[in-house]
Amino acid sequence: MNNVRNKKRANKSLPFFFKDEFKVFFVIIFVSTILLVTTFTFDKVPPILNRGIQPATFPKGLLVLIMFLTAVIYYLSFKNPWKKEKKLPKPFFLTILSFILFIIISKTLDFFLAISVLSIFVSYNWGEKRIIYLLLVGILFPLVVFIFFEMILGLRFPPGIITNLYYY
Amino acid sequence: MDNLLLMMAPLFSSKLLIVLIFGTLFGLILGVLPGLGPTTGGALILPFTMTLDPLSAIVLLTSIYCAGTYGGAITAVLINTPGTPAAAATCLDGYPLAQKGEAGRALGMATVSSTVGGIFSVIVLVFFAPVLAQLAYEFGQPEYFALAIFGLTMLASIGEGSPIKNLIAGAFGILISTIGKDFMTSIDRFTYGINELSVGIGFIPVVVGLFAISEMLTQSTLLDQVFKRVALKAVKLPSLDDYKKTWKTILRSSGIGSFIGVLPAEGGTVASLIGYSEAKRFSKEPEEFGKGSIEGIAGAEAANNAATGGAMVPTLALGIPGSATTAVILTGLIIHGVRPGPDLFREQPDFLYGIFGAMLIANVLFFIFGFFGAKLFARITLVPNKILWPMIFAVSVCGTYSLSQSIIDVWIMLFFGVLGFFMRRFGFSVVPVIIGLILGELVEGTLRQSLVIFDGNWLMFLTRPIALTFFILSLIALAFPLLRSKKQKK
Numbered sequence: 080m081n082n083v084r085n086k087k088r089a090n091k092s093l094p095f096f097f098k099d100e101f102k103v104f105f106v107i108i109f110v111s112t113i114l115l116v117t118t119f120t121f122d123k124v125p126p127i128l129n130r131g132i133q134p135a136t137f138p139k140g141l142l143v144l145i146m147f148l149t150a151v152i153y154y155l156s157f158k159n160p161w162k163k164e165k166k167l168p169k170p171f172f173l174t175i176l177s178f179i180l181f182i183i184i185s186k187t188l189d190f191f192l193a194i195s196v197l198s199i200f201v202s203y204n205w206g207e208k209r210i211i212y213l214l215l216v217g218i219l220f221p222l223v224v225f226i227f228f229e230m231i232l233g234l235r236f237p238p239g240i241i242t243n244l245y246y247y
Numbered sequence: 248m249d250n251l252l253l254m255m256a257p258l259f260s261s262k263l264l265i266v267l268i269f270g271t272l273f274g275l276i277l278g279v280l281p282g283l284g285p286t287t288g289g290a291l292i293l294p295f296t297m298t299l300d301p302l303s304a305i306v307l308l309t310s311i312y313c314a315g316t317y318g319g320a321i322t323a324v325l326i327n328t329p330g331t332p333a334a335a336a337t338c339l340d341g342y343p344l345a346q347k348g349e350a351g352r353a354l355g356m357a358t359v360s361s362t363v364g365g366i367f368s369v370i371v372l373v374f375f376a377p378v379l380a381q382l383a384y385e386f387g388q389p390e391y392f393a394l395a396i397f398g399l400t401m402l403a404s405i406g407e408g409s410p411i412k413n414l415i416a417g418a419f420g421i422l423i424s425t426i427g428k429d430f431m432t433s434i435d436r437f438t439y440g441i442n443e444l445s446v447g448i449g450f451i452p453v454v455v456g457l458f459a460i461s462e463m464l465t466q467s468t469l470l471d472q473v474f475k476r477v478a479l480k481a482v483k484l485p486s487l488d489d490y491k492k493t494w495k496t497i498l499r500s501s502g503i504g505s506f507i508g509v510l511p512a513e514g515g516t517v518a519s520l521i522g523y524s525e526a527k528r529f530s531k532e533p534e535e536f537g538k539g540s541i542e543g544i545a546g547a548e549a550a551n552n553a554a555t556g557g558a559m560v561p562t563l564a565l566g567i568p569g570s571a572t573t574a575v576i577l578t579g580l581i582i583h584g585v586r587p588g589p590d591l592f593r594e595q596p597d598f599l600y601g602i603f604g605a606m607l608i609a610n611v612l613f614f615i616f617g618f619f620g621a622k623l624f625a626r627i628t629l630v631p632n633k634i635l636w637p638m639i640f641a642v643s644v645c646g647t648y649s650l651s652q653s654i655i656d657v658w659i660m661l662f663f664g665v666l667g668f669f670m671r672r673f674g675f676s677v678v679p680v681i682i683g684l685i686l687g688e689l690v691e692g693t694l695r696q697s698l699v700i701f702d703g704n705w706l707m708f709l710t711r712p713i714a715l716t717f718f719i720l721s722l723i724a725l726a727f728p729l730l731r732s733k734k735q736k737k
Contacts, residue, residue, distance in 0.1 A: 103673050107415070114422075114437065122434045132698060134429040134436060137691050141422045148415045155411070164672055167468060174467040178661050181644075185654060194644055198637035205470055205633035216637045224641050231298060234649045 100156035107149045115142045173204040189239025194221045256601050266303045267605055270310030271612040278318015279624045282466055284331040285315030287458040289575035290451055291642055294649040301583035302601050308576045310609035313365055313555050316515050317613050320357040320548055325625050333515030333551040336523035340543030347539055351483040356541050357548045358617040359485055360497045364549035365610035367501035368556025373603050379564035380589040389708055392693035393717035395686050398567050400724040401510050402679045410728040412675045420683020421690055423448050443655040450578045452647050452660040453684055457677040459643045460664025463636045482621045493545040496526045504550035508557020514570030515551035522550025563587050571678045574685045
């Protein structure tokens with residue numbers, strides 16, 4: 080209980096723009112505003128074909144609702160500040176980095192190579208240093224998954240430097 | 248009598264029986280592993296169901312749902328970590344009882360009460376779903392719109408966490424459903440010139456992202472966590488004294504769970520918390536709760552499993568999911584060309600009663616597997632996260648890719664994974680996003696068609712008695728959290 084109170088107090092002492100409440104409020108309002116502006120670029124249906132409401136009206140209404148509710152939670156947070164979350168550890172950022180690597184490799188080199196690299200990268204950075212286990216998660220398991228999807232579901236994976244060896 | 252025979256059909260089909268056994272075992276494994284669960288597991292296995300006929304596919308998904316909900320109790324009792332969110336209340340008394348050297352008794356009670364709750368809810372499903380489906384014949388577009396709004400407000404009202412955050416998440420889910428070509432006018436919305444977005448955002452990338460990938464990120468922040476495991480010799484059936492002490496609690500929680508399950512919300516999670524608190528309120532020994540009360544375990548477990556059948560009622564009768572997992576099951580139905588709703592009850596009773604029967608049998612199967620195999624299933628938690636989660640990632644990526652064979656879907660999955668992580672970190676539940684996404688087209692479609700019927704006059708909604716009733720219920724649902732917080736302050 081004391082711990083939660085201390086965390087709340089710690090959060091209260093920060094300038095408003097460093098607080099989680101403001102960050103969340105800002106991000107939602109910012110993204111919603113961009114999306115709201117986008118809705119004004121949607122094509123309009125001529126009145127003779129318009130049945131009910133214009134295609135932009137419904138998303139506009141939703142975005143206004145989201146922005147209004149976000150303002151309400153921000154207002155309520157003055158009375159009841161959110162508890163301050165722990166700092167994110169290094170493995171979290173490395174996992175995010177592995178996602179970026181996955182996207183780059185799957186786009187430029189090979190889908191399966193991307194899975195293998197991510198699996199080995201994540202497993203290693205989460206503390207697995209034994210080569211045999213890294214090979215298990217990085218090569219053997221993705222291979223089993225590949226064969227399973229290929230044979231049972233008849234799936235054709237996107238071409239790439241390794242996948243092509245199998246297909247051609 | 249005919250319906251009873253139809254329900255028993257899975258027992259006489261070797262294929263369905265194998266699917267049921269596999270689904271139950273797989274569901275138990277998913278339930279046992281913290282962070283996974285029937286929703287993620289169902290979403291991951293959905294692409295594989297394409298090789299099955301519709302009945303086998305749905306039987307597989309429902310058996311995963313039933314067994315996965317129970318499986319969470321095993322880890323809750325033995326390592327004080329709920330395998331699924333629905334088992335959170337089970338930790339409160341399950342683990343303390345296990346620490347006293349009575350893990351077998353705690354798991355025995357969890358297994359029996361889960362089975363009773365599950366079977367009770369299937370009975371509710373069998374009797375209540377056709378009635379609701381019959382009622383749905385009276386529904387037109389305005390009524391469906393009002394019903395969908397009621398569903399979303401209920402999410403805010405009795406879902407986990409802040410009601411306003413739940414509403415934001417639900418609205419966000421509906422907003423995602425508007426991406427792509429407008430289904431009435433074919434006008435592009437939020438596509439930003441990307442062709443792949445014209446068909447909209449698929450359900451599977453969002454579900455797998457919000458549940459599996461965001462959980463992977465959560466696990467990356469918990470690597471230093473050490474689980475203390477309690478030894479288990481064998482699961483013990485409850486004694487006569489235990490039965491005497493808990494039978495009322497089990498029945499009460501079964502009723503609560505089935506009722507909560509019918510309401511579109513977070514099904515088992517909320518049901519188990521209410522079941523637990525009601526068990527405490529009615530108990531002769533409330534001071535024992537939190538210290539290893541057998542009634543606490545019974546109350547939580549009967550309720551969360553009873554929510555499974557309850558949640559299937561609106562899913563099958565109205566096409567409105569009662570929980571995140573039933574949203575996955577609903578997607579499975581749609582993928583296999585089965586349209587839930589009143590016509591399904593009239594045209595395909597064999598299919599429906601096959602599902603009911605499969606759920607009934609799944610409850611019996613997880614009792615057997617849980618009773619004899621809990622020790623083995625508990626060992627699955629020994630697989631370290633550094634091995635397990637890269638493997639889950641590989642399956643998630645391939646599963647997501649396989650449905651549309653689109654790499655964009657995989658990137659969408661990763662985006663929603665990161666988004667889901669931050670949503671959870673800041674107290675936004677991801678379940679309303681899923682429900683909102685699946686209800687989005689229904690909400691917008693019925694609203695626009697209603698306005699066509701009403702010639703653009705919004706007030707005409709109030710002239711429809713059923714729609715008006717749902718709107719009033721929605722207002723009550725929205726007011727409920729306010730009243731509850733005022734009462735708590737007092």
